[in-house]
Amino acid sequence: MTYKVTSTEKTMDPASTHETKALLYVMNFDEDGKNTEFFIVDFFNDLSSCDSFGESRVDIQSKANKNVSGKAIGRDLVTLFKNYISEFEFDKYILFLGGVSQTVRIDDTLDVFLYDNVTSSSKKSIKAGLTAECEKKTYIDKSLYSSKDIDTFLSEVVFVIDVRSKVDYVREVVKVNSKNMPNDEFLNKVFKEIRDEQTVKKNINTENVVLTAFTDFQKYLKYITKNDIKMLVLSRMLGATSITKGTPTSFSECLDGTPIENRKEIVEESRNDVFRMLFDKNNADEYWKLFNTVYQAIVSFPKHTIEELYEKLGNDVFRPVKFLNFMSAKFFISIVKDGILNED
Amino acid sequence: MKIKKVYCGNYREGFVEGNLSEGLNIIYSDDNNKGKTIVIQSMMYSLGNTPIFPKGFNYKDYYHITDFSHKNKDFSVCRKKDNIFLKTDGSIEIFDNVSEFKYYFTKNIYELPRIFKSGRDKVTDLELFYQLFFVGQDKRDTSKIFHSGYNKKTDYINVLFALKGISGVSITEKDGLIQNLKKLKEDKSNLIKKNRVLKKKNKAVSIASYNNNKESIDSKIKELEKLKDEIVEYKNTRNRLQNKKVKNEMLIKELNSLNRTLNVGKLVCLDCGSDNIGFEIANNNVTFDVSNSDIRAEILNSINDKIGSFADEIIKIDNKIKDLQITVSELMTDDEISLENLMYYKNDITSVHELNIDIANLDQQINDVKAKIEMIESSTSNTKELQKKLIEEILTEMMSMYKKIDPTGTLVFDALFTKRDENYSGSEATEFYLSKLYSIGKIFKLDMPIIVDAFREGELSTPKERIVVEHFKKLNRQVIFTATLKTEELGKYDDFEDINTLNYSHNVQNKILQPRFAEILTKKINGFGLIERM
Numbered sequence: 001m002t003y004k005v006t007s008t009e010k011t012m013d014p015a016s017t018h019e020t021k022a023l024l025y026v027m028n029f030d031e032d033g034k035n036t037e038f039f040i041v042d043f044f045n046d047l048s049s050c051d052s053f054g055e056s057r058v059d060i061q062s063k064a065n066k067n068v069s070g071k072a073i074g075r076d077l078v079t080l081f082k083n084y085i086s087e088f089e090f091d092k093y094i095l096f097l098g099g100v101s102q103t104v105r106i107d108d109t110l111d112v113f114l115y116d117n118v119t120s121s122s123k124k125s126i127k128a129g130l131t132a133e134c135e136k137k138t139y140i141d142k143s144l145y146s147s148k149d150i151d152t153f154l155s156e157v158v159f160v161i162d163v164r165s166k167v168d169y170v171r172e173v174v175k176v177n178s179k180n181m182p183n184d185e186f187l188n189k190v191f192k193e194i195r196d197e198q199t200v201k202k203n204i205n206t207e208n209v210v211l212t213a214f215t216d217f218q219k220y221l222k223y224i225t226k227n228d229i230k231m232l233v234l235s236r237m238l239g240a241t242s243i244t245k246g247t248p249t250s251f252s253e254c255l256d257g258t259p260i261e262n263r264k265e266i267v268e269e270s271r272n273d274v275f276r277m278l279f280d281k282n283n284a285d286e287y288w289k290l291f292n293t294v295y296q297a298i299v300s301f302p303k304h305t306i307e308e309l310y311e312k313l314g315n316d317v318f319r320p321v322k323f324l325n326f327m328s329a330k331f332f333i334s335i336v337k338d339g340i341l342n343e344d
Numbered sequence: 345m346k347i348k349k350v351y352c353g354n355y356r357e358g359f360v361e362g363n364l365s366e367g368l369n370i371i372y373s374d375d376n377n378k379g380k381t382i383v384i385q386s387m388m389y390s391l392g393n394t395p396i397f398p399k400g401f402n403y404k405d406y407y408h409i410t411d412f413s414h415k416n417k418d419f420s421v422c423r424k425k426d427n428i429f430l431k432t433d434g435s436i437e438i439f440d441n442v443s444e445f446k447y448y449f450t451k452n453i454y455e456l457p458r459i460f461k462s463g464r465d466k467v468t469d470l471e472l473f474y475q476l477f478f479v480g481q482d483k484r485d486t487s488k489i490f491h492s493g494y495n496k497k498t499d500y501i502n503v504l505f506a507l508k509g510i511s512g513v514s515i516t517e518k519d520g521l522i523q524n525l526k527k528l529k530e531d532k533s534n535l536i537k538k539n540r541v542l543k544k545k546n547k548a549v550s551i552a553s554y555n556n557n558k559e560s561i562d563s564k565i566k567e568l569e570k571l572k573d574e575i576v577e578y579k580n581t582r583n584r585l586q587n588k589k590v591k592n593e594m595l596i597k598e599l600n601s602l603n604r605t606l607n608v609g610k611l612v613c614l615d616c617g618s619d620n621i622g623f624e625i626a627n628n629n630v631t632f633d634v635s636n637s638d639i640r641a642e643i644l645n646s647i648n649d650k651i652g653s654f655a656d657e658i659i660k661i662d663n664k665i666k667d668l669q670i671t672v673s674e675l676m677t678d679d680e681i682s683l684e685n686l687m688y689y690k691n692d693i694t695s696v697h698e699l700n701i702d703i704a705n706l707d708q709q710i711n712d713v714k715a716k717i718e719m720i721e722s723s724t725s726n727t728k729e730l731q732k733k734l735i736e737e738i739l740t741e742m743m744s745m746y747k748k749i750d751p752t753g754t755l756v757f758d759a760l761f762t763k764r765d766e767n768y769s770g771s772e773a774t775e776f777y778l779s780k781l782y783s784i785g786k787i788f789k790l791d792m793p794i795i796v797d798a799f800r801e802g803e804l805s806t807p808k809e810r811i812v813v814e815h816f817k818k819l820n821r822q823v824i825f826t827a828t829l830k831t832e833e834l835g836k837y838d839d840f841e842d843i844n845t846l847n848y849s850h851n852v853q854n855k856i857l858q859p860r861f862a863e864i865l866t867k868k869i870n871g872f873g874l875i876e877r878m
Contacts, residue, residue: 223629240638279600
């Protein structure tokens with residue numbers, strides 16, 4: 001007698017991948033997404049987002065299926081609608097789909113569209129599907145809405161069809177020099193890291209929690225910040241490319257005055273310190289704090305030299321990671337500075 | 345690979361050759377010492393070759409820079425003594441010695457063939473690989489490779505086999521090994537003899553004998569001192585390299601131990617045994633790792649490469665030390681001046697202790713060679729057949745080219761190198777080298793330029809030159825020839841079709857480096873992050 005293990009991660013895979021794509025879509029491709037600071041996971045909806053003050057709120061429902069018809073779309077809209085009629089107001093409602101069946105769109109070259117691009121027959125089935133689902137769900141209080149509300153809601157929803165690969169999304173997260181862009185296989189792994197973090201957030205149990213303010217999501221840690229993701233992607237990209245190869249050009253000025261025979265050794269020692277920092281599994285918090293601080297300094301003062309940046313940052317910022325000294329700290333700053341695309 | 349530009353000089357004077365084409369080039373002048381060899385040697389030196397510069401040119405005082413491209417990527421390499429800097433894609437790589445550069449070269453620029461040498465499978469040295477398409481002007485000896493020493497003829501031939509994927513047993517290699525074993529055993533017995541002599545406590549020294557031979561003794565002592573200093577310097581370098589190697593080996597151990605998470609236990613409710621206990625995360629909300637496995641693997645690879653290059657360099661230096669120590673013991677076998685005399689008047693030349701270590705080293709090498717011979721003896725004969733065929737193919741092509749250049753020539757090429765006492769000279773040597781380069785160029789099609797300094801040495805006639813140029817053009821690679829012409833011959837390359845000629849006649853004799861290039865050189869050197877401190 002044999003037993004086949006089913007209904008595990010493999011079957012859940014497409015859905016969680018799609019949710020990560022939704023997150024990265026809002027972060028990099030949506031016009032309102034530019035202000036996003038917090039991505040709230042599995043709390044108000046599959047995914048929601050807001051800015052640093054809990055405003056500019058976007059609510060997202062993610063459905064990976066490719067060939068969805070009108071009725072199914074209607075059903076999928078139920079949680080967005082629930083939020084629409086709730087106390088918390090969102091500024092945008094997005095249904096992020098894997099694909100729609102042929103009959104849904106009037107102009108099927110549009111991947112981002114409103115209700116007015118939906119064919120009239122599909123409109124009927126969407127409304128029917130949504131209305132039926134609302135009746136079914138116990139968490140929707142029937143006294144709180146009317147058929148007219150459903151109509152206004154439908155006219156506001158933004159339908160987005162995912163047309164990009166995982167790698168396309170990762171590439172957009174942070175602008176790096178072309179020599180620092182790793183290959184697709186590597187970028188896929190970075191995508192997986194983001195997805196796994198989203199899954200960790202999902203697993204925090206908040207069923208039946210009652211909120212008084214929108215920003216209460218922070219108490220339950222069910223969020224990832226845009227900065228977390230940006231730093232992760234940048235750090236991985238630099239680690240895959242710059243860290244083992246060569247001396248960053250901006251570091252040369254720190255070697256001024258050093259005799260030729262000794263330069264190699266100083267670069268080696270600095271690089272080895274950075275290696276130690278990257279291998280130290282037990283100090284991740286400090287590493288990300290440092291990386292973020294260095295990145296912010298570089299971006300805020302793009303014309304500063306490495307020496308000037310080092311002066312500005314000060315020694316104390318580098319002490320917690322344990323392995324850097326004054327030289328390898330400058331080396332680390334150079335790697336990050338040369339890796340970021342210079343916007344000037 | 346295509347050479348684009350060559351620079352040589354420092355912040356005060358220099359020379360720039362920027363007119364090379366991607367086809368066939370001839371650099372010529374109406375007299376010697378117009379800088380042709382310096383430019384060619386400088387170019388190859390910056391690419392990691394062991395140089396043969398003309399006497400009197402202090403090449404170690406200058407920076408040698410070459411801009412080249414390979415597979416649509418541009419590179420710029422700068423060398424001063426053993427420090428090599430490579431610029432590509434906006435970043436600069438620094439190398440402490442040629443071995444390190446070689447490892448980078450084979451991984452990131454051009455994959456070099458691997459041969460079996462000194463008991464290991466290793467990457468071919470650049471100074472050997474380059475000989476497949478580069479022939480310099482000086483120290484030509486058709487019975488040997490250039491820079492024969494660590495690398496030998498058998499290694500050259502093994503490179504050819506490796507390029508065709510038929511390495512392994514070679515007829516010549518096993519013979520070479522047996523010769524090597526014989527020599528090692530001889531060296532060992534010589535050292536044992538020296539050892540015995542030094543141990544003698546006979547102090548019966550005659551002052552008269554010293555006075556008679558004072559001059560010879562003093563000059564001999566001077567020579568021994570010089571050798572001793574050289575040995576000491578090499579040993580210091582070796583120790584430095586050994587330290588670096590060990591440091592990197594320890595770094596790998598350190599990194600692996602850092603990469604282990606501490607095993608934490610599980611929190612359990614003591615009352616009901618449930619592990620559903622709330623935990624407040626102190627600081628950070630998100631739990632990304634500091635690096636992923638790909639990044640860590642790449643880091644470990646890069647360190648292992650460094651260790652490999654150090655190991656290479658250490659073996660080379662050990663061989664140099666061994667050679668010098670043998671020279672020392674040879675000097676001391678001179679019967680005119682007795683060993684005891686020297687020992688009496690100069691105690692610290694060498695010690696019994698050092699000789700014992702050298703004998704032990706030789707023992708080790710003898711065992712290595714014996715092991716290799718055994719391994720080879722149990723190999724297949726099929727590879728031998730293929731190798732024989734390849735050599736025949738190369739020789740046939742060589743003879744064919746030779747007959748085209750010199751239809752009435754009487755030489756017969758039956759091997760890739762002439763016998764030890766049959767060194768060709770003059771135009772015969774030139775025809776030999778040209779045929780060899782052409783044959784290898786045609787059969788192996790390496791994506792490398794073909795370079796011959798003094799390609800008509802021995803006064804090759806103009807019709808012969810024409811044939812050579814026509815044939816080398818057909819190889820479809822960049823070719824760089826140099827030639828010294830008589831004044832009346834100066835215009836003769838004008839009617840050779842489709843070639844690029846560079847006239848060096850107007851260069852100052854014996855002084856190719858000029859102050860007017862100082863600014864360009866300074867800028868170029870600065871581009872590598874190097875700024876001179878006065």
